[in-house]
Amino acid sequence: MPKELIEAGNSNEIKLGKMKRIEAKGKGILICNVDGDFYAVDDMCTHEDSSLYLGCMKGDLVQCSLHGAKFSVITGEPKEEPGEIPLNTYEVILEGEKIFVKV
């Protein structure tokens, strides 16, 4: 499927260290603010399909609220068990204050 630029709102909606969940192409995607830079990853934890939006962010890591797996929102890599499979990451493009994600 060709990638599309999806509008994901304004950068000032997502405070430092916070995330926003959007729906794009039938899946949930998190837009995360890490020190003023924005990154996008799948919302679904790769351990057992729980929404990472229900968890919390610390630095560049998001922690799943179900069993505690941590993933880098920059690379998608799992950083703490039981996370083993990386999250998909998506390119984020800023145009002024508007955020777009390539999905």
Ligand code: FES
């Ligand atoms: S579902 Fe996320 S750690 Fe188990």
